[in-house]
Amino acid sequence: MYRNAFTMKLKPGFEAEYKKRHDEIWPELSTLLSKSGIHEYSIFLDEESLTLFAFQKLEEGFDDAALPNHPIVKKWWAYMADIMETNDDNSPVAKPLNEVFYMD
Template structure:
């Protein structure tokens, strides 16, 4: 079964260009980690008028996907991104899961 995971993250509009630039230069170990955790079709959409970005990823195994938060490369990325977006004390992004209300294949 494919799970579609969508989150809303706080990214101030004033920092969106830098947020985009950093993702254009996404570290190879982060790309590899997304794949190793079973993530595919990962996308990020901007909503600057809301000071938000929306992330989307498809995974087969939710446990495998969520285990990536313990990865050191992920934690380093979070610290790097904390310069342009608010985070929790552990530097993980302020993210709100968005429940799916409709889907059509």
Template sequence: MTVRLGQIMHVNPNYFSEYEKRHRSLPTKFPQMKKALKEAGAHNYSIYLDKRTGTLFAYLEVDDVAKYREIAQTPGCKEWWHYMAKLMDVNPDESPVTIDLDEVFHMD
């Protein structure tokens, strides 16, 4: 069963371009992160930026939420977080500050 996830994060306004650039280079510069996402069952993953506020909205689908959450323990994920930490609001472990959203409507 596929689970749809929505999350909000924040990127610092001075880093909008760099944030986008780093995500464009993810497949070549951080293939281990893309691989970890795929192995964790993540797919149909998109991130949207509101340039007025720096708010990021992430949408993704996962096969198993618990398995997906395990990605946080992988070396590739921790390396990616470190690489992105300067650009975003982060927790002490450099993971992005993330607000999970509750789905209130979905139309097939």
């Protein structure tokens, strides 16, 4: 497994709604993410800047090109587009982060 982290941006006033939607994550999306090789997926919110910090553990050989084309992922992105900064295809604007320290 390897670690992956990135940031996204929430629109103002949608903090509670973002949490609610993730508390009620669709079982088919959760299953898809797990079967695709994503584990220990966490998202944290900096309420001052509305920056979302996401952390995942990914299986070796994880194919990051496959999920964006899956219908369930596209449906989730459309569902979330009204409360997040998104690209033209409704995918969240995400900024990858480079790991600079790790302690096991």
